[in-house]
Amino acid sequence: MPIPSADSPAAAGLAFIDLSCGDLHYMASVLRKACLDSGFFYVVNHGVEDIEHVFAESKRFFVLSTEEKMKVVRNKKNRGYTPFQDEMLDPLKQTKGDCKEGFYIGPEMKEEESDIWGPKPFHGPNQWPSKDLLPGWRETMEKYHEQVLLAGRKIIRLLALALNLDMTYFEQPGVMDSPMAYVRLLHYSGEASNPEKGVYGAGAHSDYGMITLLATDGVAGLQICMDKDASPQEWEDVQPVKGAFIVNLGDMLERWSNGLFRSTLHRVVLTGEERYSIAFFLDPNFDCLVECLPACCSYSNPPRFPPITSGHYLIERYKLSYKN
Numbered sequence: 001m002p003i004p005s006a007d008s009p010a011a012a013g014l015a016f017i018d019l020s021c022g023d024l025h026y027m028a029s030v031l032r033k034a035c036l037d038s039g040f041f042y043v044v045n046h047g048v049e050d051i052e053h054v055f056a057e058s059k060r061f062f063v064l065s066t067e068e069k070m071k072v073v074r075n076k077k078n079r080g081y082t083p084f085q086d087e088m089l090d091p092l093k094q095t096k097g098d099c100k101e102g103f104y105i106g107p108e109m110k111e112e113e114s115d116i117w118g119p120k121p122f123h124g125p126n127q128w129p130s131k132d133l134l135p136g137w138r139e140t141m142e143k144y145h146e147q148v149l150l151a152g153r154k155i156i157r158l159l160a161l162a163l164n165l166d167m168t169y170f171e172q173p174g175v176m177d178s179p180m181a182y183v184r185l186l187h188y189s190g191e192a193s194n195p196e197k198g199v200y201g202a203g204a205h206s207d208y209g210m211i212t213l214l215a216t217d218g219v220a221g222l223q224i225c226m227d228k229d230a231s232p233q234e235w236e237d238v239q240p241v242k243g244a245f246i247v248n249l250g251d252m253l254e255r256w257s258n259g260l261f262r263s264t265l266h267r268v269v270l271t272g273e274e275r276y277s278i279a280f281f282l283d284p285n286f287d288c289l290v291e292c293l294p295a296c297c298s299y300s301n302p303p304r305f306p307p308i309t310s311g312h313y314l315i316e317r318y319k320l321s322y323k324n
């Protein structure tokens with residue numbers, strides 16, 4: 001089946017947000033409906049110039065030997081290579097780790113960045129594969145990080161409007177002006193998933209932060225569960241759309257909005273074909289206190305989640321899904 005393109009939105013079922021549309025309030029109303037309906041939507045005209053090149057460069061990394069990839073294995077700052085099965089996103093249902101390997105790239109920061117508590121988790125320089133092996137690789141990834149962050153910033157402005165907040169609410173100092181923003185290259189092996197046996201490309205989960213912008217190579221596999229409280233859960237395929245990001249909502253947004261915008265439960269079930277995707281996790285500043293927005297609670301609808309700081313919440317979630 002041909003991959004639908006951004007010009008044939010009806011083919012894909014979920015809402016489309018066109019970031020080149022000048023009418024912010026219209027876009028915010030489409031976004032609000034999408035957030036209330038499914039928490040998943042497509043974003044087009046996002047300003048990323050050559051995504052095919054980024055995918056080609058991602059493949060150039062993953063075909064390196066395990067020995068070479070392990071030289072840049074994920075460090076304490078959450079940057080670098082994660083081997084196959086290192087992560088298990090749904091430990092209750094999985095019998096082995098996710099059939100995927102990955103590579104995290106965060107905002108470039110100096111090693112010594114720290115506060116009174118000592119070196120700050122998640123803050124530090126990136127790890128890069130050797131320039132001799134992959135010339136130009138770092139530059140491609142840095143440019144992608146910059147472009148996808150710009151698109152993400154536009155979306156969080158729309159999200160603020162969709163929550164009836166000032167457009168710049170989430171960009172205020174201390175909120176998401178210095179976000180934890182990670183590109184994660186992903187490569188799924190050709191191993192077919194088998195849900196009965198607890199084998200998945202990626203186990204069922206919702207992402208931890210604010211929003212995720214996902215680019216995929218066109219190979220199917222991503223599924224969402226529209227009603228995460230239903231029993232049994234029903235899973236629907238999400239079609240990849242050329243030229244569009246698939247965006248989903250994270251748990252911190254659910255907490256902020258007191259459950260009005262629910263995070264999206266999703267998983268990857270593979271048919272036996274290799275698959276590549278590139279996620280971009282856009283999360284609040286490390287020190288940001290995520291607590292119910294005043295507009296989202298009332299006497300009869302009190303806050304459902306205790307306040308948490310973004311960084312400590314992320315640390316706890318990573319601890320639960322990674323081997324080390």
Ligand SMILES: O=C(O)CCC(=O)C(=O)O
Pocket residue numbers: 184186202207214216222266268277278279
């Ligand atoms: O590869 C995909 O389509 C989904 C990846 C994902 O859900 C994640 O990395 O959190």
Ligand SMILES: [Fe+2]
Pocket residue numbers: 205206207212266
């Ligand atoms: Fe995810």
